[in-house]
Amino acid sequence: MVSQYRLGKSQYLKRLLHIWHLLNAPCSEITESISRAQETELPFWERLAYKLHLLYCSACRRYVRHLEALRVALRRIAGELRDPSADAPVGPKLSAAARERIRRELRY
Amino acid sequence: MPGNLDYIARVSDDPHTPVNQSAPDPEQWLADHGDALFRYALLHVADRSVAEDLVQETLLGALKARESFAGRSSTRTWLTGILKHKICDHVRRKTRRQPEEDLAAADELIADQFNQHGLWSGGPRKWRGDPSSAFDNAEFWDVLTRCLEALPERLRAAFAQREIEATPTEEICKLLDVTATNLWTLLHRARTRLRACLERNWFRSTD
Missing domain, CATH: 1.10.1740.10 (RNA polymerase sigma factor, region 2, helix turn helix motif)
Known part of the structure; x- marks a missing residue:
């Protein structure tokens, strides 16, 4: 623990530069943070950086919204497919040939 | 019964x-x-x-x-x-x-979405319609299938396990035999490519 408070000058500078870089990260890097935040808890500065970025970047805000909407839609459709009472009328179906082939296999 | x-x-x-x-x-x-x-x-x-x-x-x-x-x-x-x-x-x-994706090299399909400064080049537009209601449309299924098909096997599998099944990341790492860091990269690539593909082929608003 103690060693953390005894950083040399160059280490402080490195740390500061790292934080500066995070706070100035472009959209390409911010989207990586946004994605990774779905899987793990980000370090404090990285989290702060992408949250600040989202405050002023409407394109990245849309990126987040789109992925969330897609996730919600995919989980909903998967849930519906698991529930026979909610069968949707549209969507791809087994072809007649595949259906016949499977039927034959099941009889055998 | x-x-x-x-x-x-x-x-x-x-x-x-x-x-x-x-x-x-x-x-x-x-x-x-x-x-x-x-x-x-x-x-x-x-x-x-x-x-x-x-x-x-x-x-x-x-x-x-x-x-x-x-x-x-x-x-x-x-x-x-x-x-x-x-x-x-x-x-x-x-x-x-299948050979593993080269995760150290930049993903060109993603690099194309940004300019040389890492800022979006024309990226995320306003979407027409909502993905949840899009599934009521048979054509959307075709577009989604083609966009998923365009992803390499590992990216698609990582995406489907995480986004559809909400499988814990440790399990997906075991399934795909990758480290957590590599899985994060796979997922970011899959999401970013798929989002762009769906926007280009379906959700792009006409105005």
Whole structure:
């Protein structure tokens, strides 16, 4: 623990530069943070950086919204497919040939 | 369904009891659940013939295991459970044989979405419509399938496991035999490519 408070000058500078870089990260890097935040808890500065970025970047805000909407839609459709009472009328179906082939296999 | 309960009772009394008339009928499974299983598989593998094979394997597997189906869950839930295992087997087989993506190199399809300063070049536009209601449209299924198909096997599998199944990341790492750091990269690439593909081919607003 103690060693953390005894950083040399160059280490402080490195740390500061790292934080500066995070706070100035472009959209390409911010989207990586946004994605990774779905899987793990980000370090404090990285989290702060992408949250600040989202405050002023409407394109990245849309990126987040789109992925969330897609996730919600995919989980909903998967849930519906698991529930026979909610069968949707549209969507791809087994072809007649595949259906016949499977039927034959099941009889055998 | 009294017929069903009768079947379960008889099987538990004597495992060698021949299957009686009221037993669940595999052809009925195909009729009632075939299309749903097919769509479910298609979301994962994005290939019609692979999805058809997975439905077949699932029903054959169900046929073999039907005595273990105690009717605690619905037939659909039971069949979907078997399908999920078949999907994982398929992913394991497929990804073992494929060379790994070069995760150190930049992903060009993603680099194209940004300019040289790392800022979006024309990226995320306002979407027309909502993905949830898009599934009511048969054409959207085609577009989604093509966009998923365009992803390399590992990216697609990582995406489907995480976004559809909400599988914990440690399990996906085991399934795909990758480290957590690599999985994060795979997921970021899959999401960013798929979002752009769907925007280009479906959600782009005309105005």
